[in-house]
Amino acid sequence: MESHVSEPRPGVINPDPRYKRPDTYKRKMPAFLARLLESMGETDLTSHPAFYMPSTGRKRTIRKHGRNSLNATLRTLIANADVITASTTISCTSMAAQCGLQSKSAAGNKGITRFTRALKVLDAAGATQSRIERDPSSGQFLSAVVVITAVGMAICGTTENAWRAAARMRANFSGKPLAYGDEEETDLKQRLAERITAWIKMQRERRAEKARRKREDTLARRAARKDEEQQLHALIKSLTKSLPLAEIIKLGADGLKNRALSLLRRASSPPVPE
Numbered sequence: 001m002e003s004h005v006s007e008p009r010p011g012v013i014n015p016d017p018r019y020k021r022p023d024t025y026k027r028k029m030p031a032f033l034a035r036l037l038e039s040m041g042e043t044d045l046t047s048h049p050a051f052y053m054p055s056t057g058r059k060r061t062i063r064k065h066g067r068n069s070l071n072a073t074l075r076t077l078i079a080n081a082d083v084i085t086a087s088t089t090i091s092c093t094s095m096a097a098q099c100g101l102q103s104k105s106a107a108g109n110k111g112i113t114r115f116t117r118a119l120k121v122l123d124a125a126g127a128t129q130s131r132i133e134r135d136p137s138s139g140q141f142l143s144a145v146v147v148i149t150a151v152g153m154a155i156c157g158t159t160e161n162a163w164r165a166a167a168r169m170r171a172n173f174s175g176k177p178l179a180y181g182d183e184e185e186t187d188l189k190q191r192l193a194e195r196i197t198a199w200i201k202m203q204r205e206r207r208a209e210k211a212r213r214k215r216e217d218t219l220a221r222r223a224a225r226k227d228e229e230q231q232l233h234a235l236i237k238s239l240t241k242s243l244p245l246a247e248i249i250k251l252g253a254d255g256l257k258n259r260a261l262s263l264l265r266r267a268s269s270p271p272v273p274e
Helices: 031-040 064-079 092-098 113-125 150-155 160-174 183-242 245-268
Strands: 128-134 141-148
Touching: 031 064, 031 160, 064 092, 064 113, 064 141, 064 150, 092 113, 113 128, 113 150, 141 183, 150 160, 183 245
Parallel strands: none
Antiparallel strands: 128 141
């Protein structure tokens, strides 16, 4: 297999990304996930054979900045995972910011290309199963749902049985125990489907609320502009009646409008304290 130079490409933004838990997160991380993250430490997870299996189509080793991105992405997925369903429904934009893979253009737009590229590599290695839902009502894409597979658990240093035991304990604590035997897989699939449905519903409600506020703000601005135009029209009419004809001719239509606007701004501005 062809080997790359260990140094990253020039111009890579944040070549050494690390997962950082947001300060706004007040809820305590589940003990199983906290212990798993601690056991992972600074280990290079990309040394696992899964990243070089024939199914990945990889013919050479992963560059250093690519390995760093994959390590940060895996740790971020583990930190944000739901223990019961081994899945994340947090937005990719938020996860990219947590692991330091979010970029920002000169226009201020947030980019998550490095994070989504890492997700594609993890999908190809069989570590995750990512799916992006589309809202049929608006046609817009919703946030990705990422499921951590048994291969992904092995890469992170745990087993499916250990994760399943933690999921069972978590489910018992929540008051909705997992089914046993042959019904266990069906129960987990149903819980994952319910989680995805609830996530899609919440995103639709958020977008509907955002659209409603935007629509109300637009209507408010239009109403304010209409009131201002009516006041301006009334003031120009008053000025044409009160000013001498010679001054009106000297000002002209534009000068009369500018004087009326000046009077309106003076009247609407707060008085200067003495």
